[in-house]
Amino acid sequence: xxxxxxxxxxxxxxxxxxxxxxxxxxxxxxxxxxxxxxxxxxxxxxxxxxxxxxxxxxxxxxxxxxxxxxxxxxxxxxxxxxxxxxxxxxxxxxxxxxxxxxxxxxxxxxxxxxxxxxxxxxxxxxxxxxxxxxxxxxxxxxxxxxxxxxxxxxxxxxxxxxxxxxxxxxxxxxxxxxxxxxxxxxxxxxxxxxxxxxxxxxxxxxxxxxxxxxxxxxxxxxxxx
Amino acid sequence: xxxxxxxxxxxxxxxxxxxxxxxxxxxxxxxxxxxxxxxxxxxxxxxxxxxxxxxxxxxxxxxxxxxxxxxxxxxxxxxxxxxxxxxxxxxxxxxxxxxxxxxxxxxxxxxxxxxxxxxxxxxxxxxxxxxxxxxxxxxxxxxxxxxxxxxxxxxxxxxxxxxxxxxxxxxxxxxxxxxxxxxxxxxxxxxxxxxxxxxxxxxxxxxxxxxxxxxxxxxxxxx
Numbered sequence: 001x002x003x004x005x006x007x008x009x010x011x012x013x014x015x016x017x018x019x020x021x022x023x024x025x026x027x028x029x030x031x032x033x034x035x036x037x038x039x040x041x042x043x044x045x046x047x048x049x050x051x052x053x054x055x056x057x058x059x060x061x062x063x064x065x066x067x068x069x070x071x072x073x074x075x076x077x078x079x080x081x082x083x084x085x086x087x088x089x090x091x092x093x094x095x096x097x098x099x100x101x102x103x104x105x106x107x108x109x110x111x112x113x114x115x116x117x118x119x120x121x122x123x124x125x126x127x128x129x130x131x132x133x134x135x136x137x138x139x140x141x142x143x144x145x146x147x148x149x150x151x152x153x154x155x156x157x158x159x160x161x162x163x164x165x166x167x168x169x170x171x172x173x174x175x176x177x178x179x180x181x182x183x184x185x186x187x188x189x190x191x192x193x194x195x196x197x198x199x200x201x202x203x204x205x206x207x208x209x210x211x212x213x214x215x216x217x218x219x220x221x222x223x224x225x
Numbered sequence: 226x227x228x229x230x231x232x233x234x235x236x237x238x239x240x241x242x243x244x245x246x247x248x249x250x251x252x253x254x255x256x257x258x259x260x261x262x263x264x265x266x267x268x269x270x271x272x273x274x275x276x277x278x279x280x281x282x283x284x285x286x287x288x289x290x291x292x293x294x295x296x297x298x299x300x301x302x303x304x305x306x307x308x309x310x311x312x313x314x315x316x317x318x319x320x321x322x323x324x325x326x327x328x329x330x331x332x333x334x335x336x337x338x339x340x341x342x343x344x345x346x347x348x349x350x351x352x353x354x355x356x357x358x359x360x361x362x363x364x365x366x367x368x369x370x371x372x373x374x375x376x377x378x379x380x381x382x383x384x385x386x387x388x389x390x391x392x393x394x395x396x397x398x399x400x401x402x403x404x405x406x407x408x409x410x411x412x413x414x415x416x417x418x419x420x421x422x423x424x425x426x427x428x429x430x431x432x433x434x435x436x437x438x439x440x441x442x443x444x445x446x447x448x
Binding site: 095099 | 228236298302306309312
């Protein structure tokens with residue numbers, strides 16, 4: 001059973017079509033990397049898969065469940081790392097993670113373990129608004145994987161992270177995490193290295209959909225011209 | 226559900242304790258309004274209908290400040306989406322937000338009612354305070370439920386600061402009318418009992434909007 005199966009997915013914002021004609025199938029354990037210029041529909045695709053946006057046409061199945069009909073059965077099985085951290089600025093890293101742990105029914109010990117893994121145990125008592133963007137991104141990574149989701153939806157996951165921090169979160173959201181992943185990226189070399197399958201979007205439409213081994217960096221660069 | 230409500234309520238109160246954005250603003254607004262009434266009416270004291278009207282209108286406008294802030298922290302950094310991704314009953318958010326708003330209203334009244342008695346009210350509240358607390362509690366329930374419903378509706382729009390009060394005010398009008406009528410005898414020179422008819426009206430209104438909010442809230446959170 002594919003982890004993600006899309007047939008003619010379309011999504012509009014008012015009159016504007018943000019996503020249209022997207023069809024693909026992603027097997028469990030595989031990684032799909034989505035490339036495309038700003039406004040191409042990458043984040044919209046992730047939000048549809050996360051059940052935050054309803055598809056306006058086509059069929060969407062995530063982890064075997066049709067959306068939006070069985071969205072309730074998908075929530076809690078996906079982890080979304082979005083552009084916004086989905087955290088509260090006035091709460092500390094620990095309070096934020098504990099809040100999400102309670103919502104997901106996760107033991108609070110896991111929060112401490114994750115704070116260690118993202119090396120924030122010493123700053124975990126400070127409100128998020130006092131942390132750097134890179135640190136907040138590390139907390140956001142911890143939040144996204146807190147409940148050990150089967151499907152990770154990662155919107156430019158390494159944005160705001162320096163190379164050391166990027167390496168730090170790799171066991172959680174990289175290939176080593178051994179989860180099904182849908183990742184958006186603007187970095188062709190890194191993206192291709194992470195991908196089993198590549199989707200290129202241009203103005204909300206698929207311009208490229210192939211196995212990663214059959215795609216070159218030059219073809220991805222072409223999407224941005 | 227109880228655990229989710231507790232987690233959400235705890236988060237609400239922690240954010241308010243850190244930011245102090247709702248309760249102090251609401252209280253300061255109420256105090257300032259009483260001072261304005263004191264000078265605008267050019268009377269050293271008020272009682273009966275006038276006193277009840279001033280008290281309820283002031284509390285209502287102060288409550289709107291709290292309603293407007295209710296979902297701001299959730300909207301700012303995507304915390305709202307974080308909640309929507311969790312496998313929990315979404316009605317828990319209605320309950321937690323309404324409880325938080327109810328608590329803010331109680332805290333507001335702990336400041337505003339003594340200030341009102343000191344600055345404007347002629348008759349003493351000594352004998353009628355328990356009844357007044359009961360009437361205020363019924364009004365607060367309605368304001369908390371309607372305020373949460375309206376705030377949830379407004380927060381996902383660009384004009385949320387304008388839409389919240391515009392939607393809330395007409396829905397609060399029956400609460401002000403019933404609350405003021407019920408508490409008017411309590412603020413009269415000789416004191417008295419709250420009018421049962423208006424208490425029943427308040428109670429029914431609370432119940433009606435409680436049911437409407439429960440039925441609609443899930444739908445409001447959907448894309």
